[in-house]
Amino acid sequence: MEEREGVNGRMAKTKLRSERLSLLGSSIFAEVAAWKLEAAASGLDIIDLGIGSPDQPPTPAVRKALSEASLREDMYAYPATKSGLPFRQAAADWMKHRFGVTLDPASEIVTLLGSQDGLAHLAMALCDPGDMALLPNPGYPIYAASLALAGVEGRLMPLREENGFMPDLDAIADEDWDRASFILLNYPNNPLSAVADLAFFERVLDKARRHGVLVVHDLAYSEMGFDGCEPPSILQIPGASEQAVEFHSLSKSFNMAGCRIGFLAGNETAVSALRELKANIDYGVFDPVQEAGIAALREAMNDAAAPKAGKLYERRRDVLVEALNAEGWPVAAPKATMFVWAPLPPMLWSTGEPWSSRLISQEMLKATGVVVVPGEAFGSEGEGYVRIALVESEERLKEAAGRIGSFIRGNHE
Missing domain, CATH: 3.90.1150.10 (Aspartate Aminotransferase, domain 1)
Structure with a gap:
């Protein structure tokens, strides 16, 4: 580390910023x-x-759940001291209601401080330095930043208008498929707003199975389809949980961006790896926020009139x-x-x-x-x-x- 002469003849360190930050x-x-x-x-x-932050508040039911839980005396311990299962159960119930997907809340769902939290840490949990992952270009910036933090190489898949902003799966070399730890997809897409159907996800899963690659799908905009479009979950495909995980966020769909709550669902081994990593990083989502998340998911399941x-x-x-x-x-x-x-x-x-x-x-x-x-x-x-x-x-x-x-x-x- 570079040093210089400081006060009283001591050597003062001058490098107080990691080079890794420039890659984030x-x-x-x-x-x-x-x-x-x-x-x-x-x-x-x-x-x-510029920034995609909702300008509307959560519903009154969500705000009420948050405020009432915040007044309870038993809500201020570390969240990790409790099971966190009620929110995961609500997430599993919502996945069943919305997509027809059956998940074990105890083993196939992990609660996150927003989906960006999980995206930032996933490569650390799944990969070793020197491994490689397939990423979209253009892509949400945390995708590449997470690989930089983990020392993982990113192989970029161009998303172009002439292909409907979808990756050309066959254009990815077999050696890249064989080397990749995971492929990351995001539909509906930020920033492209493109959508994908189940037929596309079936092709991805077929490729991934043949090459032993985990499919990571970021479905942060599942409730924001237009003109009757209902964005699907990759986990709807039979057997997908054996090969895929999917991020969900309450930030955009439920106007809860500031609450910082989301979840990862799917492959039990990958979900467990992220849960284990995060157990060493933070103590989980504030319990009143989890209560608000439960209220949001239940309202979406029970109020058919709610837009x-x-x-x-x-x-x-x-x-x-x-x-x-x-x-x-x-x-x-x-x-x-x-x-x-x-x-x-x-x-x-x-x-x-x-x-x-x-x-x-x-x-x-x-x-x-x-x-x-x-x-x-x-x-x-x-x-x-x-x-x-x-x-x-x-x-x-x-x-x-x-x-x-x-x-x-x-x-x-």
Whole structure:
């Protein structure tokens, strides 16, 4: 470790930051935050369509369960001192209700501090340094960051529009299939908003079985399908639990992002490995939050009249997509999630050079106060796109589209 002369002749260490931190995610998110602060300081009214954080609260029943549990005197011990089984049982009941999947809550489900917690630690639990995993490109940043933390190599699978933003499974070399510890998928997809059907998952499982690869599916947006789309679980396929695990989150579907609760379900060995690792890291989810999670899952099972979160985002999608198209930015309507994955509008510099996703995001924010995320934040295949989060009211989305339209017209050659 590099040192320098300190006070009183002592040697003071100068390296107080791990090189690994530079591998944990795209610096573009930090840049976007800085751009937003600069734009706000200049007096612009900011419409933040960057981070996918729900702008609605949980239902009254969920808030009541959380508040009442928080007042109980027996709720303040370490969660690990209790079984945690009631939440896992509720999760198993919901999986049966929603997908027809039967799971053992004691052995095939582990409670998480949000699905990102599990995604961040899964490679540590399953792999050794030098192992390899197959990841999507573009992909949610924690996917690659988790491999960096674990010293695991990532082999990227390009997701391109001409393939419906699905990986070409046959284009992955057999030697990569043989070497991979797991393949990570995410449908409905963040940031692409693409959806997959059970036929696709069956093909993945077939490949995975032949090569001894675990399938890891991130299903954080299961309740956010549009136009009648009901996103499936890979665990619906008979025998899938022998070869797959699936992450679920209450953050987006139940407006509980700040509560930090989710779960991993499926293959017993993989679930047990993550549970064992986390037993050495944290003491679990605060019990009142687990009570709130139970209330959310029970309400979803018992109240047929309760609208899914997707209904809100479907209306917002319709408003924004229609408005952007009217303003001269051709954007397709996504089938799920809370995001629009938009190819850059046909605009050019006076030099004739095309704009990058980073440049248009920065310049548009400076000029209009509208925040979007450059596609390259999610990987090299994201260049040429921006991600727009549907996290403002319909009126604000219309306002954002109008500002963007003026910006496009002002910069179009």
